[in-house]
Amino acid sequence: MSEKLIEEIRQIESVEAVAIISFKGNVWQQTETGIPRETIHHIASYLLKMAAANEKKQQKLILAELLWLNRSLLARFSNGFFILVIFRNHEVVSLLRITLNVTVAGLLEEKAFLKWLKKEKSALDIHLKKGQFDEKEVRLISKLV
Amino acid sequence: MALVGNLKDIKLPTLVQINCMERNTAKLTIEHMGRFGFIYFHEGQVVHAEYDPLIGEEAFFKLLELYSGNFKVETEVRAPAITIKKNWNNLLLEGLHKRDSSLPDSKFNYNKLMDALFNVKGLEKVLIIDQSGNIVGQSEKQEVDVNLILFHWYEAQKISQELAEPNPRYLLLNKGGRHQFLMQLDKNLLLVIYLVRKIQPELVLSVIRETLKIAI
Numbered sequence: 001m002s003e004k005l006i007e008e009i010r011q012i013e014s015v016e017a018v019a020i021i022s023f024k025g026n027v028w029q030q031t032e033t034g035i036p037r038e039t040i041h042h043i044a045s046y047l048l049k050m051a052a053a054n055e056k057k058q059q060k061l062i063l064a065e066l067l068w069l070n071r072s073l074l075a076r077f078s079n080g081f082f083i084l085v086i087f088r089n090h091e092v093v094s095l096l097r098i099t100l101n102v103t104v105a106g107l108l109e110e111k112a113f114l115k116w117l118k119k120e121k122s123a124l125d126i127h128l129k130k131g132q133f134d135e136k137e138v139r140l141i142s143k144l145v
Numbered sequence: 146m147a148l149v150g151n152l153k154d155i156k157l158p159t160l161v162q163i164n165c166m167e168r169n170t171a172k173l174t175i176e177h178m179g180r181f182g183f184i185y186f187h188e189g190q191v192v193h194a195e196y197d198p199l200i201g202e203e204a205f206f207k208l209l210e211l212y213s214g215n216f217k218v219e220t221e222v223r224a225p226a227i228t229i230k231k232n233w234n235n236l237l238l239e240g241l242h243k244r245d246s247s248l249p250d251s252k253f254n255y256n257k258l259m260d261a262l263f264n265v266k267g268l269e270k271v272l273i274i275d276q277s278g279n280i281v282g283q284s285e286k287q288e289v290d291v292n293l294i295l296f297h298w299y300e301a302q303k304i305s306q307e308l309a310e311p312n313p314r315y316l317l318l319n320k321g322g323r324h325q326f327l328m329q330l331d332k333n334l335l336l337v338i339y340l341v342r343k344i345q346p347e348l349v350l351s352v353i354r355e356t357l358k359i360a361i
Binding site for chain 2 (some may be wrong): 067073
């Protein structure tokens with residue numbers, strides 16, 4: 001079922017990559033795209049750091065949207081996971097937001113996914129403690145009291 | 146009956162103009178973050194202003210820098226002293242000029258930008274911070290977690306690098322239904338907008354483009 005859900009997102013015009021990622025940083029499913037898996041993995045780690053920083057401040061990140069000149073990124077967060085979509089045509093952003101809401105609801109009804117999610121259970125703050133950080137990140141994280 | 150409101154809805158220069166053009170004798174009280182300021186009008190002229198610890202023209206000019214705060218206009222209240230003798234028109238022009246030219250970079254008129262942004266319905270607060278986390282401009286003095294904002298923007302820049310993209314045009318975050326919009330204005334300055342409700346980022350971008358005459 002999740003293949004179908006992810007395929008629905010992928011079929012939206014100009015979508016380059018879709019990935020479902022746990023708060024541990026592991027991928028449940030990902031479409032084969034021109035964007036290397038390693039790149040998706042790195043992007044996910046930055047998004048998880050953002051979500052973790054918000055959680056540290058008792059704020060819950062639901063959606064992050066980034067826009068470049070010819071590319072956009074949407075990350076829809078839910079409990080324990082998020083869906084990452086990279087796409088080219090920003091005009092489809094509203095459709096994508098709605099589709100992502102539907103996908104989140106669909107995933108939360110899928111037994112196999114929930115079983116995986118249970119195994120992947122992880123506190124977000126680990127992303128501010130472990131992993132690779134450069135000097136600026138270390139400095140900014142230390143100030144997030 | 147007193148006229149009450151917030152400077153977010155009616156700007157101070159407009160309030161001054163109304164009272165002067167209607168040749169009012171009145172007291173305008175402004176409350177901003179627990180601090181009070183007063184402007185007195187006598188038969189359509191600004192004759193006295195106070196904004197602790199300032200008095201007279203200095204107080205009037207300082208008050209013009211406020212973009213938010215509750216106000217009250219009480220008619221037929223006379224000034225306790227006459228500390229301003231300039232014609233209201235010249236006074237207002239001088240004040241607005243001072244306000245705009247006191248900027249760190251005259252090309253970048255953030256007051257003008259904040260002014261323009263506040264005409265967009267649905268913005269809660271606007272601030273401009275530099276890369277060191279100093280607040281360069283702020284619509285109202287509310288506590289803001291500058292480090293969290295800088296961290297978000299930094300991570301957005303790192304995502305850009307991964308995708309071999311330049312810095313993002315904007316980053317929009319939905320935090321439990323509250324939206325935060327981040328955008329780099331130049332190498333050093335970051336615009337941060339807290340939205341009361343969901344607004345199309347394109348609308349904000351177009352206001353910035355129009356106001357600053359920059360291509361974004």
